[in-house]
Amino acid sequence: MTATALSNAPNCRRKPLLSSLFRSTTDITPALVWGNILHEVMQKCLDENRWEEEDLGVMVDEAISGRLGDLVVLGVGEELARKEVLERAKGLSMFKERYMLPFPDVSSIRR
Numbered sequence: 187m188t189a190t191a192l193s194n195a196p197n198c199r200r201k202p203l204l205s206s207l208f209r210s211t212t213d214i215t216p217a218l219v220w221g222n223i224l225h226e227v228m229q230k231c232l233d234e235n236r237w238e239e240e241d242l243g244v245m246v247d248e249a250i251s252g253r254l255g256d257l258v259v260l261g262v263g264e265e266l267a268r269k270e271v272l273e274r275a276k277g278l279s280m281f282k283e284r285y286m287l288p289f290p291d292v293s294s295i296r297r
Contacts (some may be wrong), residue, residue, distance in 0.1 A: 237282040
């Protein structure tokens with residue numbers, strides 16, 4: 187529960203909790219779901235320093251299994267979700283090559 191959510195509920199302390207538990211299905215869009223899954227995968231890549239394609243596939247599957255409710259609301263199956271997220275995850279390897287160096291690279295600093 188965020189501080190913002192709590193500060194927006196001065197009249198009813200239960201409102202932020204209830205809002206987070208019963209979120210509207212109109213708030214769920216494919217872009218939001220794919221983005222949330224990809225965010226979870228990237229966070230796991232950063233935490234575990236694992237960026238290989240096989241690892242990404244496993245992480246995507248784990249993240250998708252945690253969001254089955256969202257997929258049901260969207261009317262999307264796990265295979266389509268996997269395909270969509272893996273397509274978007276292609277940029278993670280480029281991110282790793284550019285920003286995840288074993289040591290600082292001062293040559294890229296602009297003066």
